[in-house]
Amino acid sequence: MLELHQLMWRRMRADFHLHIPRLTIKPGITLLVGRNGAGKSSLLHLLATAQFPNEGDIRYNGLTAARDLPLIRSQIGFVPTGIELYEEMKTEKLLHYLAELKGGAEAGELDRLMDAFQLMSFRNSRIKSLPQGIRQRVALAQAWIGSPPYIFLDEPLNALDSIERLRFIRFVAAHARNRTIVVSTHELNEWEAWSDRILWLDEGALQFHGSLQEWSSHLPLSVWEGTIDMPAYRGLDPAHILHMRMNEQFYTVRLLGKKAPAPQFTEQETTLEDAYFIRCRNQHSSTA
Numbered sequence: 182m183l184e185l186h187q188l189m190w191r192r193m194r195a196d197f198h199l200h201i202p203r204l205t206i207k208p209g210i211t212l213l214v215g216r217n218g219a220g221k222s223s224l225l226h227l228l229a230t231a232q233f234p235n236e237g238d239i240r241y242n243g244l245t246a247a248r249d250l251p252l253i254r255s256q257i258g259f260v261p262t263g264i265e266l267y268e269e270m271k272t273e274k275l276l277h278y279l280a281e282l283k284g285g286a287e288a289g290e291l292d293r294l295m296d297a298f299q300l301m302s303f304r305n306s307r308i309k310s311l312p313q314g315i316r317q318r319v320a321l322a323q324a325w326i327g328s329p330p331y332i333f334l335d336e337p338l339n340a341l342d343s344i345e346r347l348r349f350i351r352f353v354a355a356h357a358r359n360r361t362i363v364v365s366t367h368e369l370n371e372w373e374a375w376s377d378r379i380l381w382l383d384e385g386a387l388q389f390h391g392s393l394q395e396w397s398s399h400l401p402l403s404v405w406e407g408t409i410d411m412p413a414y415r416g417l418d419p420a421h422i423l424h425m426r427m428n429e430q431f432y433t434v435r436l437l438g439k440k441a442p443a444p445q446f447t448e449q450e451t452t453l454e455d456a457y458f459i460r461c462r463n464q465h466s467s468t469a
């Protein structure tokens with residue numbers, strides 16, 4: 182469990198600060214969402230002790246960086262975006278080296294990780310020769326060395342193909358028990374079936390933290406789907422349209438609204454991404 186108390190961090194030479202008065206992140210998968218520049222990477226760097234807050238602290242099951250930094254770091258797996266790997270090293274050598282830095286791996290652990298991340302056929306390839314998606318898999322695999330109880334992943338699906346994305350999400354979900362995993366992502370729908378909670382940041386401030394069900398409940402707009410002709414389609418507010426598919430002269434539309442735009446529209450289940458659009462719109466219109 183992670184507890185944040187009066188956390189304040191100011192980015193040097195930038196007009197940005199992250200301020201979270203109080204937050205408890207429980208074990209399971211927490212999705213960290215927000216617009217570009219909201220502070221997701223900043224928060225992950227703080228959680229991973231790659232940065233330290235200017236004020237306040239983070240407790241890792243009661244441990245604090247001020248007293249217990251090496252112990253905390255030994256319990257963290259972190260994948261930042263744009264992670265730099267040792268280009269000249271071969272995959273297996275790199276994982277062994279990183280394992281040594283973390284205090285060593287258990288017998289067979291690196292083979293199991295290379296197997297889980299489909300890296301066996303690249304074990305003797307130099308990092309610099311690997312395609313982007315394979316490098317990302319090496320970056321993801323290293324975070325699990327030592328089976329750490331805290332895992333922080335910054336946009337981990339970047340560069341992975343669809344099959345690898347699903348395989349990775351499944352792997353994370355299978356290893357989420359008794360682990361606190363925080364994943365920054367713009368792919369809410371891909372994580373929807375596998376996650377426990379959402380944490381939404383905007384301009385460095387916490388906007389929401391709760392279950393997926395709470396995230397998608399009590400929203401000011403609903404989601405509707407129906408088929409209409411071109412004149413009716415032209416009358417819709419484009420800002421409310423989520424999807425549109427044209428078949429001959431008719432349009433099948435999925436959109437946001439307080440009520441159905443026409444009688445043939447039916448209310449749809451609100452996905453995590455729909456709820457994100459609704460919440461962002463609502464916040465924007467209330468602050469405009």
Ligand SMILES: Nc1ncnc2c1ncn2[C@@H]1O[C@H](COP(=O)(O)OP(=O)(O)OP(=O)(O)O)[C@@H](O)[C@H]1O
Pocket residue numbers: 192194195196197215216217218219220221222223224
């Ligand atoms: N290297 C940097 N130098 C200066 N300012 C930066 C740097 N990286 C980020 N920032 C600024 O810090 C703030 C927070 O950025 P951060 O990267 O934490 O946001 P984010 O939510 O992760 O965004 P994204 O979704 O684009 O990755 C933003 O105002 C951003 O412009």
